[in-house]
Amino acid sequence: MTSANQKTYKLDEILGSPCLVISSDKKTRIYGININGRTTKISGYTESESREGYFHKVEIDYLQASMYLLGGNCTCESVQYYGVPCKHMLKIRNVYIKNKDKINKY
Numbered sequence: 278m279t280s281a282n283q284k285t286y287k288l289d290e291i292l293g294s295p296c297l298v299i300s301s302d303k304k305t306r307i308y309g310i311n312i313n314g315r316t317t318k319i320s321g322y323t324e325s326e327s328r329e330g331y332f333h334k335v336e337i338d339y340l341q342a343s344m345y346l347l348g349g350n351c352t353c354e355s356v357q358y359y360g361v362p363c364k365h366m367l368k369i370r371n372v373y374i375k376n377k378d379k380i381n382k383y
């Protein structure tokens with residue numbers, strides 16, 4: 278069964294979105310950072326491992342001080358079956374941590 282939340286995006290569908298950072302492997306793109314107190318909301322797309330060229334839309338709530346993942350959303354299958362966090366959320370977080378200095382200049 279396909280849930281309404283489950284969706285993949287083709288690269289050309291997401292190229293129009295403003296992008297803050299592209300990971301060095303080009304598989305993860307962060308387009309939104311929203312700092313709210315100690316929590317940072319990070320939005321991005323990361324490529325599906327099983328379907329090349331298709332991306333999941335990912336949102337995470339990230340606690341800066343402890344690098345803790347508070348929650349989030351992803352359009353992949355595993356979130357529907359196993360809940361959060363999925364590997365895409367961890368990927369977005371890791372790309373953010375790696376590029377934090379670059380991103381915070383915006």
Ligand SMILES: [Zn+2]
Binds near residue numbers: 351353355363364
């Ligand atoms: Zn996911």
